[in-house]
Amino acid sequence: MRSNRRRYEDGCAAAHALDLIGERWALLVVRELALGPRRFTDLRAGLPTISPNVLAQRLDELEAAAIVRRRRLPPPAAARVYELTEWGAELEPILRDLGRWAARSPTLGGGRPMSTASVILSLRTMFDPAAAGDFAARVALVFDGEIHLAVVAGGRLAVGPVATAPTVDARLAGDRDAFAAVVYGGRPLDAALADGLLALAGDRAVVDRFVRLFPLPAPAPAADVDRDSPLPPAAVPPGPTRPTCETL
Amino acid sequence: MRSNRRRYEDGCAAAHALDLIGERWALLVVRELALGPRRFTDLRAGLPTISPNVLAQRLDELEAAAIVRRRRLPPPAAARVYELTEWGAELEPILRDLGRWAARSPTLGGGRPMSTASVILSLRTMFDPAAAGDFAARVALVFDGEIHLAVVAGGRLAVGPVATAPTVDARLAGDRDAFAAVVYGGRPLDAALADGLLALAGDRAVVDRFVRLFPLPAPAPAADVDRDSPLPPAAVPPGPTRPTCETL
């Protein structure tokens, strides 16, 4: 049954990549695993609308492709967890590039819920060194009790989960989506604090600065309404050939 | 009908990217357009197993997403062509990264046919500056009568279609897959020339060197046969947290 899996019979390596992670949900499972091992139920929580049978099938396929490894934790936490292999973890930059590209989509709509992994990875994706300058800070983000440490220094950002509460300049806890609305939706921090969706401890000025380090890029032009425009915005020589060697 | 398109209701930008280019065949259509405008029939030739209705639907969706633009060529070539928008063309680096990642797949199998676009893009993907050193050359690759010029200089490669025959050090014409077998399959050039699948003109030594500029990386470890390995190769602290801030 597994043998008649639908495949592109194409020698292109990118097509093979789609054979491995092109099925529905596959890349989002990778996203959910990007910050560390997760249990089956954790994955369901991060992907609220996936069916359990589909998730199980994707995990089987990703394991067969050597992207995901299945592991049983030693007692007493006798749980089964899934984690990325070293090679599978190399998909994270691609995931970031996809996110950075799609952030310019003219059809991107905001306001939809994000998983914790999405929020943390989006910070890695959208961090702007120019916006950071020589700003330096340590900020803790707490969502669903999970602590994530963000360290900004030297125009770089490192952010990810930590096991124990670190010493920080500020700590922001509460609702992921409220946090995303402040960082990406331009919602005032005061508003999120006022309705109790976020709670702040420590240096307020640091947080005010921190949430502005992740600017959204300007969207690309939307699709033209009238199709078959005889002349494109920039004149292009007719025909299927376009020299691309002008870079040398 | 088009309104209930299946979508991830997920605020993550990468999920939105998959809403746009995650459907089956979508990214391969982008691949076929990466080297310039193509007609419907050209696309079918590069994607031999796609159904025409599916291709038409993907083109509609990609156009609605502002990734593809539809254009009617002026007479006398009264043909309709599809081309990437500027924003759509920014998917090419992601396509390359995907190909470079998948080239390490333990389940990558060779020998399947590649479209012309795949072959040319694969050269951009797998070009190794270290292998090139200070080698410099101009090589023409002719597949199905389409001329592609590859220029190697200063540890860089530029390759793409050209309209008219350029002055080159060497010229290789014939079968795409035979060319791929020489570059990626380690097949001796002599064998391909002997079959008549490839024809060489100009400096043979240049071609011998050129085809070695695109080394395949070593594959990643395959999936472990015994699942639930209690201890992974490298000991990992149990639990869903893994600090990732050690880079600072």
Added chain:
DNA sequence: CAGAATCCCCACCGATACTG
């Protein structure tokens, strides 16, 4: 030749129920 329309079929997906 370009591409839209139609048919059938099946694999996949989604949802719910169920079980060790």
Added chain:
DNA sequence: CAGTATCGGTGGGGATTCTG
């Protein structure tokens, strides 16, 4: 908690046909 079983819906594969 970690999946499996089942069933209905749908989108894709493939073939064919039609039209400009």
